[in-house]
Amino acid sequence: MSEQELTIPRVLARAADADPGAEAVVDGAVRVTYAELRERVREVVAAFTAAGVRPGDRIAIWAPNGLRWIVTAIGAASAGVAMVPLNTRYKGEEARRPLAKSGARMLFVVDGFLGIDYPALLGLDPATGTVPELPDLEAVVTFNGGERPGVTSWEAFTGRGAEVPVEDVAARMAAVRPDDIADILFTSGSTGVPKGVLSTHEQNLRTFEAWAGRTGLRRGDRYLIVNPMFHTFGYKAGVLACLLRGATMVLQDVxxxxxxxxxxxxxxxxxxxxxxxxxxxxxxxxxxxxxxxxxxxxxxxxxxxxxxxxxxxxxxxxxxxxxxxxxxxxxxxxxxxxxxxxxxxxxxxxxxxxxxxxxxxxxxxxxxxxxxxxxxxxxxxxxxxxxxxxxxxxxxxxxxxxxxxxxxxxxxxxxxxxxxxxxxxxxMFTVGGFNVYPAEIENVLLRHDAVVESGVTGIPDERLGEVARAYVRVRAGRSVTADELIAHCRERLANFKVPREVVFVEDLPKSAAGKVQRAALKDL
Known part of the structure; x- marks a missing residue:
């Protein structure tokens, strides 16, 4: 690819021009060709323009794999807007951190996925239609639900874009540059404090052009995207790699x-x-x-x-x-x-x-x-x-x-x-393909009034590869059971982060500086 082609809207245009009738996305009973995908993306670019979302702004997606997830993500990139994906298993506090840090102006959700009311989980006040802890968040759009206070339907969001001239949409897509930030993926690292990783259009496309070449992904392939698209594996090695090759994306949400x-x-x-x-x-x-x-x-x-x-x-x-x-x-x-x-x-x-x-x-x-x-x-x-x-x-x-x-x-x-x-x-350790950072779990455990200190490590698991085990020292004069601590974590953490085991200890191995030595926990 030439340097001028290293933007996501240009890669989409190339795929649509090369084989407009080829299936781009299969999402349940819905089938969309590459030509139709391009038109849906243009509708989203127009909708962002109508909503006053400017190049350089950020929007977030907190939803499972789906056609509208893809259209929104590519639409954001095609409008010069950075996309912030959120893990669908996050609890409200976990989701608010990257939303606050990124200053996301819009959030896209699915109502009722896994029985969860995502706007309510986030802390949306139905009286005001706002999330008090997120002053930058101007709108929540639901991919599958209707209008309610603070929540806009997908149809209402895209409908506003009908007033934007086609020429303005085309000009906005053409204005995207290879070094524009395309996405911000948050990773907690060793501290448990979310950090937003900035990646550009050029970085994404060059990296996954190389990935596709090495793995042998090719035009006409039918690629089952079961890896969640809020993760690099699902979005970049999935959606972007398929765009680069003109492959068909077949989606599975769970x-x-x-x-x-x-x-x-x-x-x-x-x-x-x-x-x-x-x-x-x-x-x-x-x-x-x-x-x-x-x-x-x-x-x-x-x-x-x-x-x-x-x-x-x-x-x-x-x-x-x-x-x-x-x-x-x-x-x-x-x-x-x-x-x-x-x-x-x-x-x-x-x-x-x-x-x-x-x-x-x-x-x-x-x-x-x-x-x-x-x-x-x-x-x-x-x-x-x-x-x-x-x-x-x-x-x-x-x-x-x-x-x-x-x-x-x-x-x-x-x-x-x-x-x-x-x-x-x-x-870090990995649970079923998801990265888990001990510090984040330890911080949650310490919020229980019976826990004085804790250490977390990964242990082998036949099905998931690894799961979390917590080593806990209980406060003098207090008592707590393993089940109580696991329930405490389950209320505050995504399922894959919750310890499967709790081991009570009299002390934890520490360095000379008093820091818990997690590598030595397994020797206890």
Whole structure:
């Protein structure tokens, strides 16, 4: 792609011009071609214009995978507006933090997903139609519901755009530049305090053009997007990669093995990326033998250690091609990717080599590169390194040093440049493909009046890869049960963050400075 093409509206236009009648999105009974997708995106650009949302503003999406999620995200990018996706499992407090930090002017939700009233969970005051803690938030738009105080329907939102001249919409889309911020994905990091990662159009498109080339995604593929689109894996390696290749996006809002198997057969799915837990569930499903899965060609996985036995079984029973990769939000989602031609051992034991025009080094404690096969800290340099953290120059300077992204992950390179991950980023662990940060859970535990201090770590789980275990020291003279603490966390945290186990201890391992040493918790 030329530099002028490195914007999301231009990539959409290219896909629509190349094959306007090709299916772009399948969302349940709704089927949309690339030509129709472009028209729907233009309607959203017009609606943002009518609503007074200007280039450089931010909007947020707090909803499951769906056609309107895609149209809103691409519409925002095509209007020069940065999109902030929110995890659908967030509770109100968790969602308010990135909304406040980003200053999002509009929020898009689905009413009743998983039985949740998202505006009410956010703290919307029905009397005033506002969220007192979010003064920048001017409107909440529901993808699927009707009008009520403080909530606008999708039809009313898009209807306002009918008054905007077509020429103005086209001019606005043409004005988007490759170095404009396209999205802000929030990651808590080791502190549990949300930090917004700034990524541009050019970074997203160059990174996932490289990803698509390495994995072998191609025009005409039918890609099942079951990874949530609020995550890099679902949005960037899903929606944007499909736009770049002109592939069909088949959507599933919540992973359920039986429904996934049905969709694979009914929609003749070729490509199904996801964390290892998805493939384990599909392989073990009693419904698998009843479905025709012969269309499957490609799996792309990562986000957890991938057992070589699983890779071999996936290749033998589901996919001719299996690929593994490594990345983080601060690297626009991708650093290294295996090739579809690599053997089982390389795919299962490494995360492949760096994508084109990106450098990876492994360094010692002094920042000096170490020999092949030696463990150290992973540093990354290239076009995929984030522009920085939103309004946080200190955190940005800590993360990016002399142009190198300090990942906090540990690993080693082999003589061919393939990277093996040996440690988690800043004590993070992964639950079913979702990143979990101990500090955030510990902060919630400390809000219980019986807890004096706690430490959290990940422990192996057959289904999810890892789950949280909390080690808790109880305040003198107080008593509390494990079930009570788990319930306390469940009220305040997304399900995947809630500890599955609580271990009561008399003391926690600490450094000389008095900091809890999470790495030593498992030895208790």
């Amino acid at each position: 992973f359920q093995p039986e429904e996934t198997l049905r969709l694979i057969e009914a929609e003749r799915i070729n490509v199904l990326p996801g964390p290892p837990t998805i493939y384990t569930s599909l392989l073990e499903s009693p419904d698998r033998a009843e479905r025709d899965l012969s269309s499957l060609r490609l799996a792309v996985t990562g986000a957890a250690d991938v057992p070589i036995a699983l890779v071999r079984r996936m290749r033998a029973e589901l996919f001719p091609q299996v690929v593994t990769a490594y990345g983080l939000t601060e690297s626009t989602g991708t650093v290294t990717v295996c090739s579809v031609d690599d053997d089982d051992e390389i795919i299962a034991n490494t995360s492949g080599h760096a994508i084109e025009n990106v450098e990876v080094v492994v360094v010692d404690g002094k920042g000096e590169p170490v020999p092949a096969g030696t463990d150290g800290e992973i540093h990354v340099r290239g076009y995929n390194v984030m522009r920085g953290y939103l309004d946080d120059p200190d955190a940005t300077a800590e993360a990016i040093r002399d142009g190198w992204l300090v990942t906090g992950d540990r690993g080693r390179l082999d003589e061919h440049g393939n990277l093996t991950i040996t440690g988690r980023s800043k004590e």
